[in-house]
Amino acid sequence: MPLLASPHFSTIDLTNHYNTRQSELSSTLALSEEQRYLTYGSQVFRGIPFTLGPSDQPNVLVLEETPVAISADHISATYIVFLHAVEDKVTNYQDGFADTDVDGNELGNSVSEYTLEYADGTSASTPILRRFAIQQSRIGWGASAFAAVPAQKPDTHPSLTELQQMGNELDWFGYGQGEVRHLSGREGMREKLWLYALPNPHPDKPIQRIVCTPQRERSVIYGISTTQLTDHPLRPGTRKKARLTLPEGISLNPVDELECNEGTDIDIDMGVIISARAALDYDVDRWLGSDPLAPPEQSTQAVVVEYAAHPQARLAVGSNTDAPVAYDLASLETEPAEQIISIEPAERLVKIKVVEKGTNHPAAVRIHMHGAAGEYLPPRGYHRKVNGYWFEDNYGEFRCDEQQYAYIWGECEADLPLGDVYVEITKGYEVTPLRTKVSVTPETDALVFELERVLSWRSRGWVTADTHVHFLTPQTALLEGAAEGVNVVNLLASQWGEMFSNVSDFDGKTTFSAGDLAGPNEIGEGEFLVRVGTENRMQVLGHISLLGYSGNMIHPLCTGGPSESAIGDPQEVTMAEWAQRCIDQGGLTVMPHGPNPQCERAADLVLGLINAVEMMTFNPQSKNMGQISPYGIADWYRYLNLGYQVPICGGSDKMAASSLLGGIRTYAQMGELAFSYENWMEAMRRGNTFVTVGPLVELTVEGVAPGGEVKLPESGGTVNLNWNVESVSLPVESVEIIVGSLTHEEVSVNGLSAEGSAAIPISQSTWIAIRVRGSYQNRPGEIAAHTSAVHILVGDQPIFSKADAITVLEQIEGAIAYVDTLAPRPDVIRFKQLRATLESAHNRLHQQMHRNGFFHTHTPLHNHENGHEH
Numbered sequence: 001m002p003l004l005a006s007p008h009f010s011t012i013d014l015t016n017h018y019n020t021r022q023s024e025l026s027s028t029l030a031l032s033e034e035q036r037y038l039t040y041g042s043q044v045f046r047g048i049p050f051t052l053g054p055s056d057q058p059n060v061l062v063l064e065e066t067p068v069a070i071s072a073d074h075i076s077a078t079y080i081v082f083l084h085a086v087e088d089k090v091t092n093y094q095d096g097f098a099d100t101d102v103d104g105n106e107l108g109n110s111v112s113e114y115t116l117e118y119a120d121g122t123s124a125s126t127p128i129l130r131r132f133a134i135q136q137s138r139i140g141w142g143a144s145a146f147a148a149v150p151a152q153k154p155d156t157h158p159s160l161t162e163l164q165q166m167g168n169e170l171d172w173f174g175y176g177q178g179e180v181r182h183l184s185g186r187e188g189m190r191e192k193l194w195l196y197a198l199p200n201p202h203p204d205k206p207i208q209r210i211v212c213t214p215q216r217e218r219s220v221i222y223g224i225s226t227t228q229l230t231d232h233p234l235r236p237g238t239r240k241k242a243r244l245t246l247p248e249g250i251s252l253n254p255v256d257e258l259e260c261n262e263g264t265d266i267d268i269d270m271g272v273i274i275s276a277r278a279a280l281d282y283d284v285d286r287w288l289g290s291d292p293l294a295p296p297e298q299s300t301q302a303v304v305v306e307y308a309a310h311p312q313a314r315l316a317v318g319s320n321t322d323a324p325v326a327y328d329l330a331s332l333e334t335e336p337a338e339q340i341i342s343i344e345p346a347e348r349l350v351k352i353k354v355v356e357k358g359t360n361h362p363a364a365v366r367i368h369m370h371g372a373a374g375e376y377l378p379p380r381g382y383h384r385k386v387n388g389y390w391f392e393d394n395y396g397e398f399r400c401d402e403q404q405y406a407y408i409w410g411e412c413e414a415d416l417p418l419g420d421v422y423v424e425i426t427k428g429y430e431v432t433p434l435r436t437k438v439s440v441t442p443e444t445d446a447l448v449f450e451l452e453r454v455l456s457w458r459s460r461g462w463v464t465a466d467t468h469v470h471f472l473t474p475q476t477a478l479l480e481g482a483a484e485g486v487n488v489v490n491l492l493a494s495q496w497g498e499m500f501s502n503v504s505d506f507d508g509k510t511t512f513s514a515g516d517l518a519g520p521n522e523i524g525e526g527e528f529l530v531r532v533g534t535e536n537r538m539q540v541l542g543h544i545s546l547l548g549y550s551g552n553m554i555h556p557l558c559t560g561g562p563s564e565s566a567i568g569d570p571q572e573v574t575m576a577e578w579a580q581r582c583i584d585q586g587g588l589t590v591m592p593h594g595p596n597p598q599c600e601r602a603a604d605l606v607l608g609l610i611n612a613v614e615m616m617t618f619n620p621q622s623k624n625m626g627q628i629s630p631y632g633i634a635d636w637y638r639y640l641n642l643g644y645q646v647p648i649c650g651g652s653d654k655m656a657a658s659s660l661l662g663g664i665r666t667y668a669q670m671g672e673l674a675f676s677y678e679n680w681m682e683a684m685r686r687g688n689t690f691v692t693v694g695p696l697v698e699l700t701v702e703g704v705a706p707g708g709e710v711k712l713p714e715s716g717g718t719v720n721l722n723w724n725v726e727s728v729s730l731p732v733e734s735v736e737i738i739v740g741s742l743t744h745e746e747v748s749v750n751g752l753s754a755e756g757s758a759a760i761p762i763s764q765s766t767w768i769a770i771r772v773r774g775s776y777q778n779r780p781g782e783i784a785a786h787t788s789a790v791h792i793l794v795g796d797q798p799i800f801s802k803a804d805a806i807t808v809l810e811q812i813e814g815a816i817a818y819v820d821t822l823a824p825r826p827d828v829i830r831f832k833q834l835r836a837t838l839e840s841a842h843n844r845l846h847q848q849m850h851r852n853g854f855f856h857t858h859t860p861l862h863n864h865e866n867g868h869e870h
Contacts, residue, residue: 005047006047006048006314008227008233008270008312009048009226009233010226012075013051014051015053017061025062036055047270047313051223052222053222060222068211068212069211070209074206077207078199083222083223085222086135104139107129110129111134112215113128116198124200130217131146137193138190152192154272156272156274160392162389197234203228231311236310237310241346243343244317244340247317250318257277260274265318270310273307276303276305277303278402279298282297282370282374287422288436292731293621294435296403298402313329314327315329344418348442350413350446351412351413351446351447352411353447354408364410364514365427371419372420378404381412382396383397389656396476409482420440422437426484429455429665429695431451432454433729461669461670464487465680466486466488466489466662467649469651469652469654470491481529488528489528489531489662490548492532492534492535493532510532513528515528533547533548534553537564538560540560540597545589548588550585552585554578559573560572570826571819571825574834588685590612593614593653594635595636604841605644605808606844610646612646615628618658621693628691638804641801642799642804648666664693666691668680688705688788690786695774696727697786700722700723706769712795722757725754725772728752732772735770735772737758745758765797767799771783771786813842819831
């Protein structure tokens, strides 16, 4: 008998009572040929063993006309478990109207009667009613039996991306199993047999015979098994957890789990393994300390097993090996084994409230909780495993490597274990993160946590924004923005081949709003805003974010073919045309995720059509991702070196729960402007901004903020610079004064705040900005913040770099080369218009180079005499 056959059952041999071969059954009783292999010989269903008939002889007991008496050999039993099914029947609710479907919704008809005859001559009969103790094999999705269960037990499934990582096929997926992560046993097979546990009213009496008497319908019995368990053998258990140390030879799969279905590394007989995931080990001292992050270490030797099982179930590890190890789950709490330890169940319902210090009002936050064994404890309504993969799940959650979080509007309910619970709560970059430990007792009904705002840059006129978010609903974007302290979330509709996102959320006028504490239903311009714009994209020429524009959506959303637009789409427009339409419709243009894609962005910046250049990182707190890209910064420097006063901004490009909305963000100074979405766009255009993954930074040069100009005489002079840096939790390593893309001075900080000043001699036109270094992962030199630039103009001398001009010109020539050669060609007039736009940018920069006395060598693409080689 297979290992995962429970030892608490004994089978009854029906060999002498089978009266029909399955192949001889009518179509209303028979299983399909491909399903019959499960009903021959020794089989186990839901951990219960059955000895079924052979394939080449009579192998089913059909109850049709006469009773069948089965010898029970004086066994004692609390339950007799039948594997059976009734004949398929048309459901007739109303003659001539609802009388055609074979869906199993008919109920209550007396199918048969099962009688237990005892050795003392007494008996007890149980009526077997349709859809109560028995059901037909083919049912609709809602026609479950009331007192019987499908023979196939529930099954668990990985997500689509996890399945790919594990090297498995995808073709069996349906009903969103990658999201649901399970099948109930009702959906798993088109045809079903049913298990019914008949309770023995006299378990102390030996059973001599079981008499099965047909009544009003035909049915089939496949097998019978008995047990002396006192708990109902088919009643599913509630969720429990245990920490299991893996035996030699058992290792985790590519998604850091044990596969937990029949024939895999771990299984359970009378129950279901929900998951067996790598255990997470937290350093308690670090958790309660001041480090900006306190992530867990993922174990390679232990897993947290989540399961639902009968109290007398057994768990087997290495169930697909020759030497499996089995554990009796009933003894875990009283006699724990060295290799497996029971985890305190999360059964205490606790109301949780988070407020900002000095108020009693709930504040939107990001919250994480885990128990003493490192097990994640989500609020009710949230996932136990947050799906961090692209476009598979877009919910109010966040996953930073192994650590998981939920976004809440300041209040939630959670099922917590008794004992120590570890809590982390965050709210952006001006509120001190809370990491603490609480003790949950049988009397704990509620927990209240206070957050302290230690920086108040919002009151000084600074407004935060994420310029680049995808896939969330506007309401979820509001929640995540409020919880992360992001005042403005730009939710961007777009296209990915044949897929479109957030298009129906765009109306060209609505700004969704929420108050700081009130939640998403506040009317008017609240403290937190969401506006749906578009990211218009093409594979080669590039992407552009069009924010806050009014009126009709700017189409096409994508163009030029895959993977941005669909195969066969022509190159209809340039990004410059998209940008101009956005500007004409009152919007803000942002060049996203610098420096890529590296093509038309150069032309659009030269044409003056871009309001800001975006730095992007999906999650600066992840050990697998970086912070602010030095390549993006260096690319932006090129345009500053050519005199283009374009501010910097930050966007997460959030497309999955593994991306942190506002993890990289923009701070914009509103000045005298009241806070609204339209005024935020105006503040962005003015250019007093900085981008950050934590530290906040201010800069003035001669009292002039970034986005402005300081004018000096032809002889130059000295400018006085002042800066200030503050951080809530991310230590600042150093502050650098950047002059014309070079480091003029570096100040070591190694703390949470600093300020400084400098007198900088200037002899030629240039620009000045502040660059801040600091790292969540203790990687030296990572960029944590950067201001936009103050231009310093000496007389009439422009800011101009010959080397950068050549690079930018060549990039524009690359865009022209692509349009001329490989871009899917639109009609002739449209093609000429596209090319004219790019030529105008090329000519503008070309003339600028000549005005600055720089006569360069032309590439073959743009030789004045030879024309264009293509």
